[in-house]
Amino acid sequence: MDVVLAVVVVVAVVGALGAQKGVRQQVGKTVTAALPSPVPPHMYKTGETATMGVYALTVKQTRVDAQGTRPYVPGAGYQYYVADVVLKNTGKEALEAAPAVQMYLRDATGANYAMAPAPLDVPFAAGQLVAGEERAGQVSFAAPQTAVGLRLIFDPAPAAGAVAVFEMASN
Numbered sequence: 001m002d003v004v005l006a007v008v009v010v011v012a013v014v015g016a017l018g019a020q021k022g023v024r025q026q027v028g029k030t031v032t033a034a035l036p037s038p039v040p041p042h043m044y045k046t047g048e049t050a051t052m053g054v055y056a057l058t059v060k061q062t063r064v065d066a067q068g069t070r071p072y073v074p075g076a077g078y079q080y081y082v083a084d085v086v087l088k089n090t091g092k093e094a095l096e097a098a099p100a101v102q103m104y105l106r107d108a109t110g111a112n113y114a115m116a117p118a119p120l121d122v123p124f125a126a127g128q129l130v131a132g133e134e135r136a137g138q139v140s141f142a143a144p145q146t147a148v149g150l151r152l153i154f155d156p157a158p159a160a161g162a163v164a165v166f167e168m169a170s171n
Helices: 001-018
Strands: 049-052 054-067 079-087 095-097 102-105 126-127 134-144 149-155 164-167
Touching: 049 164, 054 149, 054 164, 079 095, 102 134, 102 164
Parallel strands: none
Antiparallel strands: 049 054, 054 079, 079 134, 095 126, 102 149, 149 164
């Protein structure tokens, strides 16, 4: 039932878009349209600040930790990628800082890597940031040692579709 409903919604939306442009469509025909290419996000370097709405994120430093320290040891073929970050609430109301949900790594193939526990000096503390508050700490990810083109993605509001992309250290 859910699949049928999704198809009906897609057909209705495609039909409405076609009607707006004066294009006649027949039920059952495949509709193809050239969509504009997405504009790649700006690539931030270490030390630069990305401001996204009321969030301002600075990646101060990045490093690779190939060995870890017990009990945090990366799996075979993996290593840790660590970023020292500062997150500031530039708004007038409190907001949530949830790096496990708002940050991840992406490699050149498009594969994503979630946060992973690693030996950190100052782990970033998730939680509420009051207006004007700034919080510093480290976030860590486990990715294959062979991964290339790693980027730290900051996605403060996943439903909004806007992200900030930072360069990460590599081997």
